[in-house]
Amino acid sequence: MVHRDFRSARTTAILAATVAMLAWSAPAFTAPVGEEDVPATSIVPADGESAPAPVNSPSSAGTPSAPAAAGMTYPPAPAAKPPSHRASSRNSVRAPEIEPTQARLKVLQEAPVYSAPTKSSKRIEQLTPEKFVEVTGSTHYYLQVKLKTGQTGYIDPSSVELVKPTDKVFVLTHDAAVLEKPNRWAKKLAEVHQGRNVHVVGLSLNYMRIRMKSGLEGFIPITALE
Numbered sequence: 001m002v003h004r005d006f007r008s009a010r011t012t013a014i015l016a017a018t019v020a021m022l023a024w025s026a027p028a029f030t031a032p033v034g035e036e037d038v039p040a041t042s043i044v045p046a047d048g049e050s051a052p053a054p055v056n057s058p059s060s061a062g063t064p065s066a067p068a069a070a071g072m073t074y075p076p077a078p079a080a081k082p083p084s085h086r087a088s089s090r091n092s093v094r095a096p097e098i099e100p101t102q103a104r105l106k107v108l109q110e111a112p113v114y115s116a117p118t119k120s121s122k123r124i125e126q127l128t129p130e131k132f133v134e135v136t137g138s139t140h141y142y143l144q145v146k147l148k149t150g151q152t153g154y155i156d157p158s159s160v161e162l163v164k165p166t167d168k169v170f171v172l173t174h175d176a177a178v179l180e181k182p183n184r185w186a187k188k189l190a191e192v193h194q195g196r197n198v199h200v201v202g203l204s205l206n207y208m209r210i211r212m213k214s215g216l217e218g219f220i221p222i223t224a225l226e
Contacts, residue, residue, distance in 0.1 A: 097139060097140075098137040098139060098144055099137055099138050099139075099206070100136070101135060101137055101138060101206050103134075104132050104133070104135070105133055105162065106130070106132055107127045107128060107129050107132065107133055108158075108159060108160060109127075109129055109158075110126060110127060110128065110129060111127045111158075111159035112126055113125040113127060113147065113154070113155055114142075114153060114154045115154075116154060117139045117140075117144075117154040121154075124147075124153055125149075125151075125153060127159055127160075133145050133160060134146045138183045138205060139185075142155060142156065142157070143155050143160070143162075162205075163182075163202040163209055164203045164204070165201065166200060166201065166202055166203055167199075167200075167201060169197055169198070169200070170197070170200055170225050171196070171198075172193065172194050172195065172197075172198055172225065173194060173226060174226075175191065175193050176192055176220040177190075177220070178190040178192060178212070178218035178219070179218055180219075181219065182205050182206070182207035182209075182219045189218045190212065190216060192210070192212075192220060192224075198210045199212075204219065206222055207220065208220055208221075208222055208225070
């Protein structure tokens with residue numbers, strides 16, 4: 001009798017413990033799921049808008065920063081054209097420096113008239129001996145002439161009577177350089193000073209040919225006597 005009562009009491013204790021355990025764990029199975037328990041990736045945006053892909057998601061990898069429109073392609077930028085040496089060389093050609101003058105000189109020998117003050121330029125006419133040509137200026141090595149056709153050309157100074165002889169004495173009113181030829185680019189040979197007498201032996205364009213006491217001859221500008 002005692003043994004049976006012990007087993008009954010033991011069974012009752014086990015049942016009571018089991019019921020207590022079920023009552024304690026029941027809230028864990030029946031509690032509703034809160035919004036904070038929903039994963040971020042399961043949120044569905046409203047109105048059909050597409051949700052931004054996660055930073056490290058495969059769909060965002062390799063996406064360009066400025067994607068092109070669908071179906072459109074862009075041609076490569078045109079390469080820069082190199083500078084035209086031909087154009088720069090044309091622009092670098094400068095007009096010859098001219099010292100203006102006015103004279104009608106006699107032609108001494110046949111000679112070509114060039115389109116520019118260089119022998120490599122085009123020949124536009126031929127000078128005839130014993131004729132006269134109108135000189136309008138001089139360069140370093142050539143004389144500028146105006147032809148009857150109205151064209152401007154250039155001739156060698158040796159083809160005309162450049163110096164007309166004379167024999168006079170003048171008093172200088174200004175200091176002047178004595179030049180090898182009657183143009184401003186000629187080599188300087190000496191110098192004469194204001195108040196001195198000069199022996200003029202020729203006239204050439206805007207210059208006078210003088211002979212110094214030493215026997216040296218050269219050209220001074222006519223303005224040295226004014």
